[in-house]
Amino acid sequence: MQVLHVQLEVGADPAEVGRARRWARSRLAGSGIEADEPVAETLILLISELVTNAVVHTGCPAVLRMLLPGVPEDAPRTVRVEVADTSARPPKQRHADGDDTNGRGLELVSGLADRWGWQPEGAGKSIWCEVDRCDPDAPAVAFDGVSYGDLDVDADVDTAYEAV
Template sequence: MQADPSEVGRARRWVRSRLLNHGVDPDAPMAETVVLVVSELVTNAVVHTGCPAVLRLCLPVADGSAQAGPCGLLRVEVADASRTAPAPRHAGADEDATNGRGLELVELLCERWGWYPDGSGKRVWCEIDTQARPVDPMAGADWAALAQ
């Protein structure tokens, strides 16, 4: 992907297509979660680094049961040319803020996430449990801490 914010939409379309080709309903909660996470990670890569990024989606293999779609952990990876470690920025009390929540969302929606140096840049990754039941990611949130 080029270092252009319009690439984020292209990444979302690509992920929806890959999920559909893998037997996942693009309107299913899990698919929406994957698309949102990809959107946030790609946005971080192209906006904060100003460099092209590479998106990789690792879909688990179906177990052969009657249930269509992947089973297990789905992995998203975004590589960029910056060695700067990603760090969640807590957006604070400004409910109208249009940025600063990307990695917070990734933390809430994924089983785990991280990053590692990759060549002259880094690779940010996350894993999403494809078998998890949809839950309210804000259930049990510490609203007082989020408002600070």
């Protein structure tokens, strides 16, 4: 199996969110996830929320990473998105009321992603989410030694990297 690991450095400017979305769309298409697939728009929305949270709430640059399924039929069908920033402050899921313009980001991530979480990374943290492209009854895959479901693929995964 093959997993493609791509990453983009994102500046602290909220205008960078649009650039991150465009970059992510092109990487998704390159991995065989076409723009008209529902999962593509879900992933773009998740990326937009996570990158926005990172640059707006920390005021610092961030790194967007995607672990994409490879082209072979037996490749993992889970897409993992990670956004790392330099703030050690843990994410706080809020609940927005009525006309509030903020406070829906992590609630949206929680509702759209199959799994999400965060972990410390260096002096900061990484917030991640995963979206499965497969049958809901199929076993999930493992990334970075973390197993989800019954399938552990670490020994059989070839990873290609791209950093921008």
